[in-house]
Every structure is written in structure tokens, then in C-alpha cells.
Amino acid sequence: MPSSPPPPTPRGASSPSPPHPHHLAEQLPSASFQAPSEHTTATIEPSEATEKGELSVGGRTSEEAAHSPRDAEKAAPVLDDYPDGGLRAWSVVGGAWCISFTSWGFTNAYGVFQTYYQANQLSEYSHSDISWIGSLQLALVLACAILVGKAFDAGYVTWLLAGAACCWTAGLFGFSEATQYYQIFLGQGVACGLGAGMAFIPAASSVSHWFKKRRATALGILATGSSFGGIVYPVLLNQLFPRIGFGWTVRVAAFLTLAMLVTAILTVRSRLPPRKVEKIFDFSPLREKAFLLVTIGETIIMLCVALLPCPFSRLYALKYGVSSNLALYSLSILNAASIFGRIIPNWLADTYGPLTVLVPHCFMSGVLIFLFLPMCKSAGGLVAFTILFGFASGAYVSMMPALVASLTKDMREVGHRTATMFLIISVAALVGTPITGAIISRSDGSYVAAMCVAGSLTLVGSCFNAAAWWVVSREKGRFWV
Template sequence: MVIGLICFSFSEEYYQIFLSFSVLGGLSACTLFTPAVSAVGHWFNVRRGYATGIACTAGGIGGVVFPLIILFAAPKIGFPWAIRIIALLCVVMCTLACLLLKTRLPANLNSGAMVDFRALKDPHYAVTTVAVFLVEFAVFIPITYIASYAIHIGVGDTISYLLIAFLNLGAIPGRFLPGLIADRLGRFNVMVLTSFVCAILTLALWLKSGDNLAAIICYAVLFGFWSGAAISLTPVCISQVCATQDYGKRNGTTFTIVSIGTLTGIPIAGAIQQRDGGEYDDLIIFGGVLYLSAAIAFAIARGVCRGWSLKTIF
């Protein structure tokens, strides 16, 4: 991760940015997140959602701090040095993470280290993977396009860029509060609720906000809060349909499949916008419908795994 950021800070050509930030940075981010979240799950069962949510609040904090570093440091010392400051922070944080991270269970050497697509033969795991795929497919569309939407309607570059910080500000409580509630009311139940609310926010608030800056800021904060569960609770949902010793591998397998959605969702949304001559209405509808599909998928997964009673806590 640190090498990727440093190389990115020296990049001047597109292929250099692609190799350093997209390829090396993307690989590093994935191999940092999945084992860390899985290790947290080793130590908790009843309160796994809350514990994972607390760990994931760091993503919201970083999503606020890092854009602000670039926003305020880049005009004074240049963009490359702003990225190097972030790289220095990553040296400290990642070193501490490597020292503090510890698993409870020994490695299952007999299962190998590759992703296990054969696990999809388990209908409970397979339907959960589909639900996670859809919610991750949806979540990055507003995150990616909210700033460019603001520029499109005439908001200044600085405020448009700050929308990313506002979104992540909402994500800080949105990572751990749903986990706290989910441990009591059911992880799948909360994912149905949060996915549905994100769909309503996208189709009602963002779609109708027009050039109203206050409405757009409200959407960014509220969406940041309600979408936080897509990061913090999805691994916990996977843990409910597999043995703890297989949690890391099942988590990695699911997010390998999910990566296809995150890779294609943003370009598909961009193609929709380009088809509409730069307008955002159909892009927003696309994101909202994906969230509705995710809510339905989690409801179906809940029914398949535990039953269809509305009173079921799962």
C-alpha cells in the first residue's frame, strides 16, 4: 500500500497512475481489508456485528481525513507531497495493524489458500453471496458520482469535493450503530432495512434534489450513514452461514465474486450517463433500483437460511 502511494505521487502518465494506484493500490486494499475483518470475527460471536462495525469505523474516519489532507495540503505543497503525507500515515497505521492483528483459531492448512467456489453448492452461502454482490454493486455508484453530480449542477469544486468527506462523516456512526442493532434484531434483517432506506434516499432525495445544495449535502450524510452497513455488516452475514474456521476463506471467496460487481458497476453507470448526454437521472435510478434489488435479495436470503416468519431474528 505504501509503495503504491509513493509511486502514485511520482506518476505523470496515465499508465503510471493505473499501475500504482489502481492495480497495486487495489490489490493492497483488498488484502488488507479481508483478513483484518475476518480476524475480528474470530474473537466474537454474539456481538460480532458490533465489534466488526467498530473496526470498520476507521474507514469512515480515513474517508474524512485523507480528502481533507489533499484539499488543504495540495494547494500549499503540491498534490504529490499531499499523497506522500498520506503514505507516511499509512506506514504508521499499517505497522501498528501488523503488530496488533491476531487470529484466535489456527490456520486450516488442509483447506488450502485459494478461493473456494465449491462452497457455492451450499444454498445458504450462495444466496447470501448474491445479496452481498448486489449491495456492493450498488454502494459505490453514489460514492463515485456524488461529487461530479455537484459539479454538473454548478456547485464549486471545493464544496463538491467536500461531499466525499460529508458522506464519510455519516459513515462513521453508520458503520457501528447498525452492527449494534443487528446483534439484537438480526444481521440480515438490518441489511434488508438499510438497503431499502438507501434505495428510498437515492430515488426520492437524490433524484429530486436538482440543484439544491442543502438537499445534496443531506443526501451525502444520510446515505453515508445508511450505506455503512454494506461494509461492516456484509462480512458478518457471511459468518452466519459458515463455520468460524472457514470464515476467512468464505469471506475472501464472496468478495472475489463481489469484485466483479464493483469493477463493472461504476463503468455501467458512467455509460448510462454518457448515453443521456451527461445527465444523471437514469444513473441515479440505476443505483436506486440496484439497492431495491439488494433489499429483496437479503430478504430472500433470510428466508432461505432461517425461515419466512417476520418475527425471526437472523
């Protein structure tokens, strides 16, 4: 019997919008702020009330239910209505970009400080001792996220950004006058690390509130801020250190940082209703097999790929006679290449899934670390390495927030879940560079052992990410996840 034709669209009704070209992104888990129960469910009825934009909860509209304290939380809007664009949403991305520019851009420029300290204030200290300052700064960006993530989920976005501005600028202006190790350690390592940590989680998590279909792309654009910051800060420092001295160079960086933070305070906002904070340290997300595997993989890779070649590439190149000018700007070249490594893979992730795109880039980074030794002995090899490694490692850094969001069913928990992963990763960030410096020192300045360990561990971490891809792929019944 032939099937009947579909009923005609009523006059005045809007036709369904065409599917988004990144169709697989629509299969991401929707935000559900309330677990279903056998007693109460929230449904949207095709009634006159819902045509006016009201949500039906237990037979009543959201406005009626809101008068009952017991039903207030149930009346919260749970519609899958991510703007996925528009002036307001993109202004949040712009403000978050400014945070990424300062937090990761300034942190990634520590290689310039390391070279300067070894030749000036801290010349009597070893590579490993000096690298602890940069490692602590990076670790605090990630570690304090566990508290910041809870505050973000509770709705204190603007307060967090304002506190970050105060802490960060105080640290920058403070260590601009520093001459002793402990002064630089407290000003740059502690104060700047805390300020960057208080700002970054609200920035990344806010973007996930405004985008779903284009979430990975938006987060990739946000992540390019760290690449541009990684270009601007090293160039600024290299140019101004010999011209105006250490103190005023750091103050110029402080004014630039403050301008970016003020822009973020004015633009970054969360969109979803606040979530009540119950436990500060809640590691329940680690009970999920895929989340646990990804966390282990990202932690092992952070120990190596995000840290090892960056601070030491210039020193290694100088050792083999590469032009000092090229060696000084190798970090800027790497960050310039990572711009494409943050946009292109994230754009592909909206179609093929964050895990599917992340895994091959992590394996590529592991292979490139092994190639660090022969490539960086010449000018051409150094440029080729920084470009390739910048692209591969850029995907690793920028994909983490999108990856956590794709594994999160209740988007009100995205701040906490991101913070949980970052807290564990921060341990690797703290010890990675000092361990490398210690291995190089014990090897009488040879980089062979350090890079072999780094490359091997990066490949191991990539295997954990591949295992997470396998778990999620089987759970969702599709290849692209």
C-alpha cells in the same frame, strides 16, 4: 406431584453468570472444527482433568492425545471460549480499525483523485476512462481476498500484513511521480489495490476469532475506520493538492498509511488453530441456499449503492451551481454520517441478527438513489442526501463480515467464506463506476438514466437479501436472524 427444588450450589463453586443482554447472539452457530462421526466424538467430561482446563478426546486428555499424530487435530481446542472482550481482543479490533482506515478510507477518497485527474494529468481522458483506475483499486481489494483468505485460515496473518505494507507503500510512492495514465493505473489501481486487499481480509477475519456475542458490534467499530479514513483522506488531499502539489500530497498519504499498517502488524493476530489448505478455489459455500442468495444480493448492490453516488455527487452538485467548497467536502460529510451507520446497525445486529438489520437498510439505500437527482441540486439537499445515504450505505458495507460469520458453522473457515463472497462482489466493484460513467457520457451528461438503473438494481439486490432472511428464518425457526 410437586417438583423437587434444584440442588444447592456447592460451596466454593461459582454461580452461573447472568445472560448477556444481547441474548439472541448466543444462538449463533458455535465454532465446530471437527465434524461429528459415529466413531469419534469430542466431549468435555465434568472430571478433574477438565476442571484443570484439559479437553477429553476419546477418553484421553488433550495433552495425551497430542502425542498421537492421528489425534492431533482432534485434540485441538474446540471450546466455545470466545473472549468477547479484554485488552488482547480489543487490541486486535484497534489494529483492524487501522487497516479499515487505510484500505477503505483511501479507496473511498478516489472521488477527489478523479476530480483532480480530470483537471490536470488526465484532462484528455473521459470520465469512464479515469474511473477505471478507482474501480480496479476497489476490485483488487475484494478479488485478491480468495488467496488471502486461504493464507489467513492457514495462520499467516503477520506475513500477509507485512506483504501488504510493502506493496501498498511502494505503490503510493511510485505513483506520486506519475504523469501518464498507465503509470497512475499501475501505481494506484494495481499496487495500492493489492496492498489493501492483502490487509483487509486478515483484519476483518481476526476480529471474528475473538468475538461472538459482541461480534457484530466489534466489526461495526472496525468498519468505522473506513468512515474516519473517508473523512481524513479527502480533507488531506483537498487541502494539500493546491499547497504542496500532487507528488508531496501523495507522499504524505503514504506516510500516514505506513504508520497505520505498522500498528496493525503489531496488534492483529488470529486466535483459532490454523486450518489446512486443500483447495485454493473452493466454491462449496455457494451450495448453501442462504449464502448464495446473500452473495447475489450483495453483488448486485455493490454494482450500485457502494459506488454510484459517491464519485459523481460532487460533479452533479457543481453542475447545478452548488458551492464548490461544499461539493468538494460532500464525500467527507457522507463518510462522517456513515460512522453512525456502521455502529448503530451493527450493535442492533447482535440482538436482532445481521440479516434482519441489513435488509431494511438496503431498501432505504435504493430509495435514496432515486432521490439523488432532485436532492443534490441544492446545498441543503446535497447535505441531507449525503447524511442519509451515508447512514444507510454504511450498514451495507460494515455488515458483510458479520453476515458471513453468522452463516458460518466452522469459524476456521470464516476467512475463506468471506473471501469467496468478496471475489464475486469484486466483479461488480470493477465494472460499476465505469458503467455509470459510460451511461452518463452517452446521455450527454445527464444523470437520470444512471441513477434510475442504480436505484432499480439496488432494490432487486435487497429482494435477494430478503429472500436469504426468509430461508435462514425458517431454518432456525425464529424471526431475528
